[in-house]
Amino acid sequence: MDFVVSQILTGLSLSSILLLVALGLAIIYGVTGVINLAHGEFVMLGAYCAWLLQVQFGWSLLASLAVIFLLIAALGWLIEVAVIRHLYDRPLDTILATWGLGVMTQQIVRLTAGGELRYVQMPPSLSGSVDILGATDSAYRLFVLAVALGLFLATWCIYRYTSFGLKLRAITQNRAIASSFGINSARAYRLTFAYGAGIAGLAGALISPLKSVSPEMGTTYVVDAFMVVVLGGVQSLVGTLASSAVLGETSGLLAYYSNDTIAKALVLVAIVIIIRFRPQGLFAPRVRA
Amino acid sequence: MSLVGFPHIWSKNSSLAFAQDGEIKVGVLFSLTGTTAIIEESLNKATLMAIEEINANGGINGLKITPVVEDPASDPATFAEKARKLVLSDRCVSVFGSYTSASRKAVLPVFEKQENLFWYPTLYEGRECSKNVIYTGAVPNQQQDDFIPWLVEKFGKRWYLIGSNYIYPKEENNYCKKLLEGLGAEVIAEEYVPLGHSEFSSVINKFRSEKPNVIFSTVVGDSVVALHRQYRAAGLDPATMPMASLTTSENEVAAMGGDAAAGHFTSAPYFMVFDSPENQRFVEAYRSRWGGDKVTHFVSESSYFQIHLFKQAVAKLAASDISPLAIREAVKSEEYKAPQGLVKVEPENLHCWLRPKIGQCKADGQFEILTQSADWLEPNPYSAYPNQKCTAEGLKEV
The missing domain is CATH 3.40.50.2300 (Response regulator)
Incomplete structure (x- = not known):
């Protein structure tokens, strides 16, 4: 019994990290259609902010989360104003531009913060472990799970129940018609990009106590995030949630019964097969004509 | 023996001599960018510090060591390319460098083909027997x-x-x-x-x-x-x-x-x-040269002592005799009091006798x-x- 529980918890923990990293990407891609290859760098910058605030100002991770969200969101806002908004109808150019931004960000961090690996201290109140139904799990991992679900819920509520969310959904369906009804789509895009970046920054800060912080760390996360979004279906928030859960639990189980190398390979093969037969993703509600 | 009949490129012809104008060139080949730069930067620093120390103490029999630093960017193909440059166009008499086995394997053919000498400071998996590499890290x-x-x-x-x-x-x-x-x-x-x-x-x-x-x-x-x-x-x-x-x-x-x-x-x-006068000096010098918060570790230590082994070997040779292969012969059985204690180059396999802790x-x-x-x-x-x-x-x- 405790084995089953601990395996489910492991999978949930993997899922929560995937969800955190993919959520921002899913929002940006879903609403604006921009394939943001610099997403991993927002994650990395969030982790570096956590490290900087801790080392320079002695802030604990929990205290700095809100600040990190705002900082990275502001950065996302700036990037949207300076670069992305000029490229909305040129998908290939956005890929190239965001990739270039990512490379530049990595090198700027390397030149200013140095190439050494860094780490962020886990909040002392969460550094213990907790017993759940006979299984032991790290309190911090459960905390990350709770935050990931909370963020998802908040995003979903904004999308579903606010007038801003209504406008977003309208723009997603047809930007031109939404604009002709007086919706300021440029502003909506900017806010979406900033919000997505802010969430990526939060993700980076939250995973930093479990992983190492380095200028290149974003690269692996952007790949994971794309897997989640592609499998879940773009434009589908629930799809992102579901596919994080599926991917997390599957790779956790496979890794337990074989090893992480094989788990990673099998998961990728499965995704390739699935998108061959369902290119719109598993949970896409409808496909735009 | 296989060399008989081939005019040897490293002849004592003065225009081709390795020691020229009072200096000998050595290559320093550690990644300063890319994924393994994190650790290789520290090896680069230890290497340069050892060269500076030797030069400040009069060099090797009056010859100054001139390091030619290249950045192979954590990429094995770039490692091979930069190694070729250091050996062929810079005419370095030895190259110190690399951290991963992949990068060592990538440069190996260059040194074997050009009969040059590569100094590898990292502990590694063994199962290699090259006559053109001095291995100063530990094997399994x-x-x-x-x-x-x-x-x-x-x-x-x-x-x-x-x-x-x-x-x-x-x-x-x-x-x-x-x-x-x-x-x-x-x-x-x-x-x-x-x-x-x-x-x-x-x-x-x-x-x-x-x-x-x-x-x-x-x-x-x-x-x-x-x-x-x-x-x-x-x-x-x-x-x-x-x-x-x-x-x-x-x-x-x-x-x-x-x-x-x-x-x-x-x-x-x-x-x-580790408590030894040599290590105390090494740690102090490293921190005053590169920053008080820096740490030394077993790969940066071997990056440091292999330069001193190189110096001892070169010091045994007349300036006109200095060549990669002469240095290899001279370094065999050479001993040096490193920060970790006394080390010695094993003449058979060119690895080092070490005292693990x-x-x-x-x-x-x-x-x-x-x-x-x-x-x-x-x-x-x-x-x-x-x-x-x-x-x-x-x-x-x-």
Whole structure:
């Protein structure tokens, strides 16, 4: 019994990290259609902010989360104003531009913060472990799970129940018609990009106590995030949630019964097969004509 | 003998001499950008510091060492290209460099073809017998011969082997399994994770359910940070299930935090806390040159002492005789009092005699040295393959 529980918890923990990293990407891609290859760098910058605030100002991770969200969101806002908004109808150019931004960000961090690996201290109140139904799990991992679900819920509520969310959904369906009804789509895009970046920054800060912080760390996360979004279906928030859960639990189980190398390979093969037969993703509600 | 009939390119022709205008050029080939720059920067620093020291003390018989620094950007193909440049167009008499086995394998053909000399400071998996490389890091038998029996006696016989998925961990594990078999210990799992892997929750679940006495970890790079931090977050206890590593040095500990590393064990020929006048000088010089918060570790230490071995070898030669192969002959059996203690170049296989130590990490990020091997350990790059032996004539089947 405790084995089953601990395996489910492991999978949930993997899922929560995937969800955190993919959520921002899913929002940006879903609403604006921009394939943001610099997403991993927002994650990395969030982790570096956590490290900087801790080392320079002695802030604990929990205290700095809100600040990190705002900082990275502001950065996302700036990037949207300076670069992305000029490229909305040129998908290939956005890929190239965001990739270039990512490379530049990595090198700027390397030149200013140095190439050494860094780490962020886990909040002392969460550094213990907790017993759940006979299984032991790290309190911090459960905390990350709770935050990931909370963020998802908040995003979903904004999308579903606010007038801003209504406008977003309208723009997603047809930007031109939404604009002709007086919706300021440029502003909506900017806010979406900033919000997505802010969430990526939060993700980076939250995973930093479990992983190492380095200028290149974003690269692996952007790949994971794309897997989640592609499998879940773009434009589908629930799809992102579901596919994080599926991917997390599957790779956790496979890794337990074989090893992480094989788990990673099998998961990728499965995704390739699935998108061959369902290119719109598993949970896409409808496909735009 | 195969050289008979070929006009040797390194003739004593003055225009081609390696020592010219009172200087000799050496190549320094460590990645300053890319994924392994994190560690290779420190090797670059230790190398340059040793060269500066020698030059400040009058050079080698009046000759100044001029380092030609190249950045191979953590990419094996670039390593080969830069090595070729250093050897052919800069005409360096030796090149010091590289950290990963992949990059060493990439430059090897350059040095063998051009009959030049490469100095490799990193501990590695062995199973290599090149006449154009001086290996100053440890090979498996030197790090494991004392370490494995010590751990079996202290903690027990159920072992979990976890490593990154490439050649180094597999070769170390081959030798480890041999030793464990001889000790009657049991390998309950041997598992490899992808390079750069950072999610160890499934692995840690297996630690929990299998309850090994010792976790023998050959996980490298940023994965090692993730493994230790997640091990600690999961609430596992190093007192009953310690991780034993051959690669976790002060450098990795600084990256993961002393709290995550405390209680685990490493076997290495050098630790920063080692008490010797040579080490005290080395650490002080390193910190005053590169910054008071910097750590020295066993690869930066061998990067440092191999320059001094080079100096001793060159000092034995007349300026007109200086050539890569003459240096190789001169460095054989050469001894040097390094920060880790006395080291010696084995004339047969060009690896170094070292004296490994077992260290336990403490929360302040430094190690406590628990034991030291009674004597120098002979380097045996083919320790896991008893029917092969590396000799001065090349690899031999015995």
